[in-house]
Amino acid sequence: MSLLEAAGRVSEIQSTLVALTPGARPKSAAAAPTAASATFAQTLSTVTGATKPEAVGTPLATGNATGADVVATAQKYLGVPYVFGGEDSTGMDCSGLVQRVYADLGIEVPRVVPDQAKVGTEVGSLANAQPGDLIVAKGSGHILIYAGNNQVIHAPRPGTSVMLAENWRKDSDIETIRRLVPATSAAPAAASAASAASAGSIDAFVAATQRAALSGGSR
The missing domain is CATH 3.90.1720.10 (endopeptidase domain like (from Nostoc punctiforme))
Structure with a gap:
């Protein structure tokens, strides 16, 4: 799941909560992509094994x-x-x-x-x-x-x-x-696994939040 899609899911949750909670004030969605970006960057850094992200020099096109x-x-x-x-x-x-x-x-x-x-x-x-x-x-x-x-x-x-x-x-x-390049091809595979796990977590979070919102709105 891309960062844009993740931000869209967060926005969807907020919209659902606003619609189902009487008198609720919608929060600004601007902060959500920022938090998601920080989490994504941290995960990517961990997966790729970059020990000092602040020391990135000239970027290179490295292919596979x-x-x-x-x-x-x-x-x-x-x-x-x-x-x-x-x-x-x-x-x-x-x-x-x-x-x-x-x-x-x-x-x-x-x-x-x-x-x-x-x-x-x-x-x-x-x-x-x-x-x-x-x-x-x-x-x-x-x-x-x-x-x-x-x-x-x-x-x-x-x-x-x-x-x-x-x-x-x-x-x-x-x-x-x-x-300049990862040690082996395992890094992209790990990145894909992390992305899939992240997507599953977001889906579960969306479903749980929507169930909670619907339960509260039916009282």
Whole structure:
């Protein structure tokens, strides 16, 4: 059920109560959508796992890609030599790897680390990191793709290649962790379940309220 439909149900309840209760003063319906909006926003935040909603940066069109897709795509470039300014399979640097991986999934991200550090939603700490998140080192000098199980995929420096490595950084070494996509496709399913549950609750509330109003009006 959409927010607009929920607001319509609330308005319907108010109209019923006004019609069936003699002398009742209709309340303003303006506050109802506001409350419904707040509840919806809170539920959505919980479902999507955004740890710091106030830290949302540049919004991106992410389609159906997941963090698992990001990791799988990044693994295709393991062994590609580090080339400063590179961004394809002949050679790439750390931010070129990030841009290429997300581009392969149809997601456009900026080219350099300082700009990549502003996209998506901030994750509070390494303890909350999920596969596909971007880990930005302090000073925005390096960026890594979190692969899960305390591992990262990155293009370290000249003379090396894109590699999967144990994450050696601590929260104190990190400027920000950014989440651009959900870890798995389970989040949309959970959102649908939450929406269905919410719709059922509203329907039950409407029915109960109408029964109470009709019972009071028949006395």
